[in-house]
Amino acid sequence: MLIKERNEPINLKIMTALNTRMSLSKEHQRYYHNLKSGYEGECLFDQYVKEYVPLSCDILNDLQLKIYTTDFQIDALIIHDQTISIYEIKNYQTDITYHHNNFITKSGTIITNPLGQLNRTETALRNWLKLNRLTYEVEAYVCFINPEAMIYGAPYHPNIIYACQLSRHLKNLNPNTSKAEQLMKTLMENHIADFRSGKDLPDYQKETIKKGVACRYCHSFETKIKDRTTYCLTCGQTESTQETMNRQIAEFQVLFPEELLDTAVLHDWCKKQVSKQRLYRQLAKA
Numbered sequence: 001m002l003i004k005e006r007n008e009p010i011n012l013k014i015m016t017a018l019n020t021r022m023s024l025s026k027e028h029q030r031y032y033h034n035l036k037s038g039y040e041g042e043c044l045f046d047q048y049v050k051e052y053v054p055l056s057c058d059i060l061n062d063l064q065l066k067i068y069t070t071d072f073q074i075d076a077l078i079i080h081d082q083t084i085s086i087y088e089i090k091n092y093q094t095d096i097t098y099h100h101n102n103f104i105t106k107s108g109t110i111i112t113n114p115l116g117q118l119n120r121t122e123t124a125l126r127n128w129l130k131l132n133r134l135t136y137e138v139e140a141y142v143c144f145i146n147p148e149a150m151i152y153g154a155p156y157h158p159n160i161i162y163a164c165q166l167s168r169h170l171k172n173l174n175p176n177t178s179k180a181e182q183l184m185k186t187l188m189e190n191h192i193a194d195f196r197s198g199k200d201l202p203d204y205q206k207e208t209i210k211k212g213v214a215c216r217y218c219h220s221f222e223t224k225i226k227d228r229t230t231y232c233l234t235c236g237q238t239e240s241t242q243e244t245m246n247r248q249i250a251e252f253q254v255l256f257p258e259e260l261l262d263t264a265v266l267h268d269w270c271k272k273q274v275s276k277q278r279l280y281r282q283l284a285k286a
């Protein structure tokens with residue numbers, strides 16, 4: 001049973017908005033691309049889980065936890081018969097070579113070994129369970145989800161699951177025979193929602209990023225709002241004005257969570273494309 005669904009990560013929402021509203025450095029473009037492909041990989045993993053995991057197992061996605069001062073994140077967690085399986089999902093878009101304990105991309109970049117990352121998460125979870133007086137076995141896996149990315153010299157490792165093995169692995173999880181209510185309750189209560197990590201984000205201020213209404217499809221700012229419809233003058237697509245305004249509000253809030261959003265601020269954010277009366281009504285509803 002799906003207990004906690006996956007949401008688009010806040011940092012990805014921020015980077016998507018910034019990609020439209022400012023020019024990103026090469027490094028930040030790479031970061032944005034990695035976030036995007038990571039999230040796509042996780043969504044693909046969820047499809048496998050939906051299809052193959054026995055119904056009695058409990059699934060919690062995208063958990064953000066803390067033990068003492070250390071934050072740790074779990075891409076997917078499945079509870080099956082007094083055992084917790086956690087998954088670190090990797091969606092590499094390029095062929096990789098495994099050589100001397102290192103995963104190396106085509107361009108020669110050494111990727112941080114996902115098994116090291118997995119090991120840290122597993123240790124943090126074991127300590128977290130102990131601290132919360134919960135007794136469960138823990139199994140931890142790295143899953144290479146992209147079936148199109150070749151891993152040359154792929155090592156056999158009991159904690160690595162390749163895309164072609166995933167359905168079999170999930171099908172073979174033991175069904176739950178007892179309810180893990182206390183565990184699920186503690187996990188949900190301790191999950192840190194809307195976790196944002198500022199260290200990888202570019203610097204941005206309200207004054208320096210582009211304002212205006214961007215098309216939801218092609219991200220062009222050449223848009224026109226007329227009554228109930230937003231028209232894109234670049235790609236020709238349309239959207240209901242209601243949805244456009246909701247997007248504008250959500251984007252502002254994700255970029256500037258500390259700032260008060262009132263009619264005047266929103267009017268300026270939309271580059272005065274929508275009347276103040278209408279924005280006032282919209283904000284009252286939000």
Ligand SMILES: [Zn+2]
Nearest residue numbers: 215218232235
């Ligand atoms: Zn467009």
